Structure formats: structure tokens, C-alpha cells
């Protein structure tokens with residue numbers, strides 16, 4: 001897991017990672033990323049309490065009591081947990097804050113059982129499963145302009161303008177956001193903003209399942225599913241340190257121009273790529289090559305004195321550099337370039 005506040009003035013993302021769930025589910029796991037907006041209260045509350053609301057709600061408990069707990073009952077249990085959690089959140093937010101809290105949060109997560117992966121999505125964060133060398137599955141973002149979302153919003157007497165709910169909120173499903181959840185005579189799932197998660201169950205494949213990435217829109221704004229998939233699998237050939245891979249994803253997205261908070265969780269299965277000596281060697285050569293190019297560019301200073309970092313980066317961008325990480329490109333090497341630049345710059349004077 002890694003996260004970064006980035007250019008925003010507040011950090012409103014949170015996350016959960018639990019290996020071995022309570023209530024006897026010690027072979028189950030739960031991972032989630034929450035992207036808060038309008039404050040961090042709801043995202044923080046999700047991080048602390050959402051899982052407990054899922055595992056303790058009667059529908060989920062009943063699903064587990066069934067002889068062979070059916071996939072559909074587990075899915076229903078997760079859904080019921082979300083709806084129950086949101087109702088509870090409303091009372092908490094009204095009690096705790098004299099002015100009703102106006103924050104909300106998306107949620108993307110996976111509940112992993114010994115046999116299945118349950119992808120859970122509410123909002124525009126996204127989860128992706130890499131299997132057998134490709135992106136095998138991706139959750140669908142809940143954007144107000146999606147036909148189904150738009151219909152629900154209009155039925156609740158709202159509008160979608162500038163791709164936003166009532167010209168304001170850029171996401172059509174979220175926890176919290178109660179000022180978008182007060183259309184009279186409508187169920188929770190029929191409001192302008194719905195807390196209903198989309199739950200997809202996938203049977204696990206021990207041989208082919210490689211990894212799952214969960215990330216907020218700050219990541220996906222600048223990386224497509226396939227790009228991130230390629231980047232992660234290439235990094236897993238260079239390092240076994242998942243936290244390092246996550247940090248590199250976040251840094252790369254910052255350099256690719258993301259302006260948002262960024263959070264990413266990476267879950268590795270046994271079928272994932274492993275460190276290969278060839279890839280490690282190529283990586284070391286790439287770093288060496290970049291170091292020498294930065295030194296050469298600095299040495300070529302003209303009348304204007306020492307070239308600035310922007311000039312160095314622009315020069316490198318215009319060149320074809322061998323073995324840049326797929327999906328990450330030069331952006332994924334910018335921290336290396338910056339470090340070398342800062343180290344060499346004083347020597348030039």
C-alpha cells in the first residue's frame with residue numbers, strides 16, 4: 001500500500017488491509033481504498049468501521065452459515081453491509097456534527113475467500129485483476145453520465161450537467177453525501193447518490209491469478225488499466241517489495257500530472273511474476289544510462305549557465321531511451337533523474 005497527498009491541500013483518502021477476518025473467517029481477507037471528498041470524515045469512518053458492518057450484518061452471517069455458502073448470498077451480504085453502514089453513518093454524522101457533515105467517500109475493495117474474489121465497488125475508484133498475463137477484470141466506474149446512473153438521478157429529480165450530479169458532484173455512488181440522499185419517497189438505492197456497491201464474484205485461479213490493484217481516481221486519471229498492469233508486472237520482475245512498487249506507482253502518477261490525492265493497494269498472488277536477474281540487470285543499466293545522459297546534458301551548458309531540471313527532462317523526453325519501464329515511461333524514472341541532477345549540479349559551477 002502507498003498513498004500521497006499530492007497537490008491537494010487536504011488528504012482525504014484512507015484504506016483498509018486485513019488478512020484473516022474476524023468471526024472465524026481466518027482464511028478470508030479484505031482490502032479497500034476509500035477516496036473522500038468534501039472532507040475526510042466519511043473516508044475515515046469507512047476505514048474504521050465498514051468491514052465490521054459487512055461481516056456482522058445478518059445477511060452476511062446467514063450466507064456463511066449455509067452449508068456451501070453460495071456466492072450469491074455472500075454478494076447480498078456485502079451489499080446489505082454497505083446499505084446498513086450508510087444508514088448508520090447518517091445517524092453518526094447527524095449526532096456528531098451540529099451541522100450535518102457534508103463529506104462523502106467512494107469505496108473500492110476486494111473480499112478474498114479461499115475460493116473467490118469478491119470485487120466491491122461504489123464510486124469512481126477502481127479495482128483490477130491481472131490473470132494469465134493480462135487485465136482479466138476491472139470494476140466499472142460509477143460516473144453520473146453512465147446511462148443507468150443518469151436515469152436514477154433524473155428519477156430522483158436531479159440532473160447531470162458537466163458530467164456531474166446537479167452540476168456539482170463528479171461521482172454518482174458514494175457513502176455519506178447525505179445532502180444528495182433526501183429525495184422523498186425513494187429508497188437509499190434510488191437517490192441522487194446511491195450507496196449501493198456493485199459486487200462481482202470471480203472464482204479464484206491458483207495457477208493464473210497474478211495480482212490485484214485497487215486505486216483511487218488520482219491514479220487512474222493518468223494511467224489506463226493496461227498501462228498500470230504492464231508497469232506492475234515489469235516492476236515485480238525487478239523487486240519483490242510490494243510497498244516499493246506501490247510508491248513507484250504513486251510517484252509515477254505524480255510525474256504524469258495527477259493533481260489529486262493518490263492511494264494504491266497491491267495484492268500479490270502466487271501466479272505473479274517474480275524477480276528475474278535479467279530484468280534487474282536491465283534496470284541497473286537503465287539507471288546508469290540515465291545518470292550518464294544527465295551528466296552529458298549538464299556538461300553541454302551554453303551561455304545561459306547550468307541547464308535547469310525542466311531542460312534536462314525535456315531533452316530526455318525527446319530521445320528514445322532503451323528499456324524504459326512499460327506503462328511508466330520516463331515519468332517512472334523522474335525521481336532517479338532528479339536525484340542525479342541535484343547531485344551533479346553543484347559540481348558544474
Ligand code: MN
Pocket residue numbers: 035216217218260261
Ligand atoms: Mn480522488
